[in-house]
Amino acid sequence: MKKIRDCANTLRSKNCDPFYTTFDIFFDEEFDYLKLKNSNILNKKDISKLYGILENQITGIYYLDNILAIKITLIKTIPSSEPDCKDVFGSHQHIMLANIEF
């Protein structure tokens, strides 16, 4: 078992406008990428639990085989700069994904 953080080249989160957070994961090794892709560990049900959101807040989970990349986008529960928003750029939301083992 490996954690995503131990094999991803890049794992980032970022607002894409104040209402969405989008995550990009890039791999160097096709083996790791395919293993994670085929495991189906990154599914709406489990990701929504990790982030305390409803499944329908996840707007997409995309696999980009040609560049060994995965993108996940979700609608924020608290948009950027609304009261109690703790990350106005959404740039530090990756930890729960980073710790996923596969």
Add this chain to the structure above:
Amino acid sequence: MKKLGILSFVNHIPLNLDINSILKKAEELDIDYICSQGTGMDFGPYMLGSGTQFNVANFKNNVRPYIKFALKKKIKCIFSVGIAGGDSQLEECVNAINELAFEDNYKLKIAKISGEVSKTKLKSLINKGYKIKPAVKTKFLKNHIGINDIDESEHIVSQMGPEPIIEALNDDIDGIITGRALDIGLYMAPCMFHKFDKGLSAHLGKVLECAGLALTPGDPSEPIYGEISVDSIKVHSIGKKQKATIRSISSHSMYERDNPYMEKNPGGYLDIASAKYTQFNKNTVVATGAKWIEEPYTLKLEGAKIKGYRTISIFGIREPNFIDVLDDFIKQIRNNVKKSDQFKKYKEQKDYFISFDQYGKNGVYSNLEPQLNVKPNEIGLLVDVIASDQNLSENLAYYICMELWIKPYKNRLTTAGNCATRFAPPTISVGPAYHFNIWHLLSIDDPLYLFKKQIMNIPYEKN
């Protein structure tokens, strides 16, 4: 024209320390335009609402070497400026360029295009039945925008597409300075003006918009160079520290967007699902295959409304006995606020909002923190109060401070104060806090209608 070259930088990011040597190298390149984004809502609704931006000295310093370069090489600049890109920020940035013209002794003729939307114009569009719908489905945005919502916004801007810039390129000018604009539109405009493919133009814009962030290692303070030809785009770094690789360019193509293949823009989508990237040499990537898919024209409107007035306070907590009970202690403070004579007439979540962020424990993720059971050595406690007026906000924050300082807890050793107070006075009045009450798409056939253009000679005499 067989190809067109663009030098790109981000004008709100402080200059790279190697800027002089980088621009010396750039002199060897075929550059037709310098394009630079300086607007965006990443910084939240505050600057839009308050009409402010980062200190304009930053902008002035950042654009100085690029404008000199453009004048020397006789190339046009296309800059969006002022973060939120409303009229007050646009004026301030144009003033800064005016000062540069005096200081560096040059003359310019520019087209200034406002990105601020006239409330009167917008109301009349609504009255005429123009369609406006939320750009995102969320309970934070109304389905219908009415006259009230427009009045309640402090300022409303719209991301102009490439069209108003293309129109201005017909003028006899040295450059274009815009308020709020679509980042990629700044790059699409010169490409489309010179009749290059719209899909490739948009893809080039997407790759160049954040300058050196699309290179590896990513550093947006470095400029980037890109060119468009009939059937491809080509991108490379200028400085020695970064490179363009297939990974860096293709990954930037999906940066900050919800869908990696499609990006919604005014008048259509950028579709890069069938884009192909080739490593041309060790620092150059060529991309082909991006398409533009036409859609009915829409413009995004962005409006900021005052949510309340903010007061903050910061404390350090090192005492383990206090750390042990802090969660319950904070609950007790919330209850005491509700019960107090001063505040019981107000409703939480309506008249006021209180956040306690425990940095060192779960400041970033709150209850979602995966390692909640680890006991921290110390906690940085941020108290954030937003209330319907500044007095209520300050009073609430002071009340909370006193509770934090003096109220007893189990096994307390420190009877002279429960925590380390970072500032005196302990409460810091931040002023208005804003939120986006308008983040909507306006259906409109004329891409120019909302955006006022003015041709100006620089330097002009300052008042």
